[in-house]
Amino acid sequence: MEFRRIDRLPPYVFNIVNEMKIEARQHGEDIIDLGMGNPDLPTPQPIVDKLAEAAQNSRNHRYSASRGITKLRLALSSWYERRYGVEIDPEREALVSIGAKEGLAHLMWVLLRSGDAALVPEPSYPIHQFSCLFAGAEVNSVPLTHDTADFFADLKQAYERTWPRPRVILVSFPHNPTGHCVDLDFFERLVRFAQEREVFIIHDFAYAEICFDGYKPPSIFQVPGAKDVAVEFVSLSKSHSMAGWRVGFCAGNAEAVAGLQRLKSYLDYGVFQPIQIAAITALNDCDEVPPLVSSVYQRRRDVLCDGLARAGWPVHKPRGTMFVWASIPEPYQHLGSLEFSKLLLTEAKVAVSPGIGFGQSGEGFVRFALVANDARIRQAVRGVRRVMDAASKGASAGAQPTA
Ligand SMILES: Cc1ncc(COP(=O)(O)O)c(C=O)c1O
Numbered sequence: 001m002e003f004r005r006i007d008r009l010p011p012y013v014f015n016i017v018n019e020m021k022i023e024a025r026q027h028g029e030d031i032i033d034l035g036m037g038n039p040d041l042p043t044p045q046p047i048v049d050k051l052a053e054a055a056q057n058s059r060n061h062r063y064s065a066s067r068g069i070t071k072l073r074l075a076l077s078s079w080y081e082r083r084y085g086v087e088i089d090p091e092r093e094a095l096v097s098i099g100a101k102e103g104l105a106h107l108m109w110v111l112l113r114s115g116d117a118a119l120v121p122e123p124s125y126p127i128h129q130f131s132c133l134f135a136g137a138e139v140n141s142v143p144l145t146h147d148t149a150d151f152f153a154d155l156k157q158a159y160e161r162t163w164p165r166p167r168v169i170l171v172s173f174p175h176n177p178t179g180h181c182v183d184l185d186f187f188e189r190l191v192r193f194a195q196e197r198e199v200f201i202i203h204d205f206a207y208a209e210i211c212f213d214g215y216k217p218p219s220i221f222q223v224p225g226a227k228d229v230a231v232e233f234v235s236l237s238k239s240h241s242m243a244g245w246r247v248g249f250c251a252g253n254a255e256a257v258a259g260l261q262r263l264k265s266y267l268d269y270g271v272f273q274p275i276q277i278a279a280i281t282a283l284n285d286c287d288e289v290p291p292l293v294s295s296v297y298q299r300r301r302d303v304l305c306d307g308l309a310r311a312g313w314p315v316h317k318p319r320g321t322m323f324v325w326a327s328i329p330e331p332y333q334h335l336g337s338l339e340f341s342k343l344l345l346t347e348a349k350v351a352v353s354p355g356i357g358f359g360q361s362g363e364g365f366v367r368f369a370l371v372a373n374d375a376r377i378r379q380a381v382r383g384v385r386r387v388m389d390a391a392s393k394g395a396s397a398g399a400q401p402t403a
Pocket of ligand 1: 037098099100101102125172176204206234235236237243246247248
């Protein structure tokens with residue numbers, strides 16, 4: 001049978017490593033899973049307690065509001081005010097989504113149709129590309145690689161080269177998978193460009209609060225006038241370790257928020273209300289949580305990056321996200337990212353994500369997710385060291401390492 005939309009999707013390469021991981025574990029192997037960005041930290045207790053309390057009240061068992069309950073939209077608005085000094089009208093400029101991913105994918109349906117084009121950095125979080133394809137539109141990629149000197153200039157050039165002109169530009173900083181971060185001047189230039197060219201900006205700000213070394217990722221709304229041309233998605237998945245709860249937000253441009261609200265009113269009845277009530281606790285009463293979560297990821301980042309460097313595999317330390325994006329070390333570059341990931345799984349007992357899964361420009365890289373504790377990451381580094389040592393022994397014996 002022909003499936004008119006999903007037939008355009010490429011095979012999901014992450015499944016290949018994931019299935020190998022499952023099989024190895026079934027054979028009793030101890031695999032350290034640094035593949036998927038699935039937070040291992042528990043949701044803070046006050047949030048869990050609030051969920052349990054709200055779940056006891058049968059009034060919360062009914063269909064909720066598709067756009068999210070008023071108090072949660074108010075909590076988002078006050079979070080924006082506290083964090084960025086930005087005003088978000090909880091009535092017209094804020095909406096609760098079933099995680100940032102759902103909101104973003106459905107907003108593409110609202111903004112794009114067959115024959116339209118969108119501009120998306122690549123490598124990218126897969127739904128950034130696929131959401132445009134689901135909407136029937138074409139995706140034009142802008143490479144975002146380790147040697148990108150001026151991403152804005154590349155973006156502008158890609159826009160000028162694309163016909164029909166892209167209706168939407170999607171950006172996301174701190175960036176998954178590359179860890180690339182920007183400062184406010186990037187958004188100043190982007191907003192000015194969007195105003196001039198009448199293109200709409202979506203900023204996926206899923207890692208708004210996962211940041212290191214004193215760096216504070218900017219919100220696009222810190223640029224005056226950004227709400228005329230942009231929305232921003234934020235999420236509790238990483239900042240409050242609530243990935244399984246499925247709560248995210250779309251904020252900003254009132255027309256786009258209303259469009260998404262309209263579509264969602266046909267599709268869903270909102271996040272389970274006790275979860276929304278607990279999310280209010282997360283936003284209003286847990287300001288100390290995201291810095292604590294970030295400090296855990298920062299320490300893990302250091303354990304991993306310093307360990308890899310000592311093993312002869314120097315990698316860049318990102319200022320944000322929960323990922324380390326690593327160029328495949330010299331002796332293994334010829335394998336490509338999928339075969340190298342398989343090698344890491346079988347020889348180092350570490351599962352990572354092959355860069356090719358994030359798009360063509362991801363080839364030559366693998367992504368480590370910082371979702372295991374320090375001791376497990378040290379163990380992972382020891383496994384990698386074995387693989388690196390094997391390569392240098394192989395090289396001194398004149399052999400090429402193979403998969
Ligand atoms: C860039 C980016 N956006 C969105 C998400 C998903 O966010 P949510 O759990 O709120 O749907 C992720 C999760 O890995 C992500 O990396």
